Amino acid sequence: MARFPVSIKDVAREAQVSIGTVSNVINRPEVVSEDRRRRVLKAIDQLGYVRNDVARQLKAGRSRTIGLVVQDTGNPFYNEIARGAEAAADDHGQAVIVGNSGLSRSREQVYLDLFEEQRVRGVLITPQSDDLRRVERLRSRGTPVVLVDERAPASQYCSLAVDDVEGGRMAVAHLLAGGARNITFVGGPAGLHQVTDRQAGARAAVDTVPGATLDVVGTAALTVLEGRRVGEELLHRPAAERPTGVFAANDLLAIGLLQAFVFDHRLRVPEDIALIGYDDIDFAPSAVVPLSSIRQPARLIGRTAVELLEDELSEDHHHRHVTFQPELVVRDSTDAI
Structure with a gap:
C-alpha cells in the first residue's frame, strides 16, 4: 500500500x-x-x-538552491568550479545542483527549464554558444544569471573568465623560450571561444619569433581519447615534419597526447617533443611525465560566481565582469627544452 x-x-x-x-x-x-x-x-x-521546501519556496519567492550548468562534468576543471561554488554557497546556507550540458544545447535547455520550474535562487552557466536568448528569457522572468568562463558586456550580465588569450600566449612563449620552433596547437571544437582564444594567444606568441611556425590540429572534443588520436597522427608523420613543441587546449588532450608519445618509448618528452597543457588539473603533476600547464583558479572562479550572484540579488547591484589571470606551471614535460 x-x-x-x-x-x-x-x-x-x-x-x-x-x-x-x-x-x-x-x-x-x-x-x-x-x-x-x-x-x-x-x-x-x-x-x-x-x-516541503518547494511549498516554502513558493511562499517565500526564493529558494536556497543555486543551479550550475557546466559543459562537461568529465573535465576536472568544471568539477573544481563546482566545488568552489558549493563552498561559497555553503557559507550562505545554500546548496548547488550541477547540470552537465555535455556540449548539447538541447540538454542545456532541459536544465534551464528544470531550474526555472524549481524556482532556484539563481543560475550559474557556461553557455554553449553566443546565442543567449534562452538565458535571457530565464532572467527576464526573475531568475538572476551569472555567466561562468565567459565574457559578456557588463551592461547586460555579470560574468567571469580567465584571460585565455594571455594563457595561450604564455604557453607558447614558454615553448619558444626553450628552443621549440615548429609548434602545433591541438584543440577543438572550434566553436568554443576558450579554444579559439587560446589559439589566438598561441599565434600572437609565434608571430614574435622569426622562423617560428604554428600548425593547428582540430579535435572533436577536449578529451583524453581525442588527444591519443592526434598523438598517433603526429607519430606517423615523418620525423622532419613533427612538431618540436605541442600546446594542447586542455590537460585532458595533453594527457592523451603524452600517452601516445611515450607508450612503448616511441618518443621522448620533452627531448623529442615538448608538451604543455591548460587548466593544471590534479592529474597533471602525476602524469607519466609530469605535465607543464597553464593554471586556472577554478575553485576561485566558482566561489566568485556565487558571490556575484548574491550581489545581483541585492538592491544596489551593477553588473560587472571579473577577469582572472592565468599562471604558467613548469614541470618535466617542457623542463628539458
Whole structure:
C-alpha cells in the first residue's frame, strides 16, 4: 500500500499542538516553549517528517538552491568550479545542483527549464554558444544569471573568465623560450571561444619569433581519447615534419597526447617533443611525465560566481565582469627544452 508523505498536520496531531506551533518550531524555534519544542521534535523524528521546501519556496519567492550548468562534468576543471561554488554557497546556507550540458544545447535547455520550474535562487552557466536568448528569457522572468568562463558586456550580465588569450600566449612563449620552433596547437571544437582564444594567444606568441611556425590540429572534443588520436597522427608523420613543441587546449588532450608519445618509448618528452597543457588539473603533476600547464583558479572562479550572484540579488547591484589571470606551471614535460 502506498505511504503518503507525512504532513505538518500529522506532526501537530502526534505532538498534540497546533499547526502554527509546529511551523514555529521549524522556522522560529526561539518563540516556542522548551516543552512544546521537544514534543514537536520528537513527533518529527518518530513520523519521519520532511519539510516541503518547494511549498516554502513558493511562499517565500526564493529558494536556497543555486543551479550550475557546466559543459562537461568529465573535465576536472568544471568539477573544481563546482566545488568552489558549493563552498561559497555553503557559507550562505545554500546548496548547488550541477547540470552537465555535455556540449548539447538541447540538454542545456532541459536544465534551464528544470531550474526555472524549481524556482532556484539563481543560475550559474557556461553557455554553449553566443546565442543567449534562452538565458535571457530565464532572467527576464526573475531568475538572476551569472555567466561562468565567459565574457559578456557588463551592461547586460555579470560574468567571469580567465584571460585565455594571455594563457595561450604564455604557453607558447614558454615553448619558444626553450628552443621549440615548429609548434602545433591541438584543440577543438572550434566553436568554443576558450579554444579559439587560446589559439589566438598561441599565434600572437609565434608571430614574435622569426622562423617560428604554428600548425593547428582540430579535435572533436577536449578529451583524453581525442588527444591519443592526434598523438598517433603526429607519430606517423615523418620525423622532419613533427612538431618540436605541442600546446594542447586542455590537460585532458595533453594527457592523451603524452600517452601516445611515450607508450612503448616511441618518443621522448620533452627531448623529442615538448608538451604543455591548460587548466593544471590534479592529474597533471602525476602524469607519466609530469605535465607543464597553464593554471586556472577554478575553485576561485566558482566561489566568485556565487558571490556575484548574491550581489545581483541585492538592491544596489551593477553588473560587472571579473577577469582572472592565468599562471604558467613548469614541470618535466617542457623542463628539458
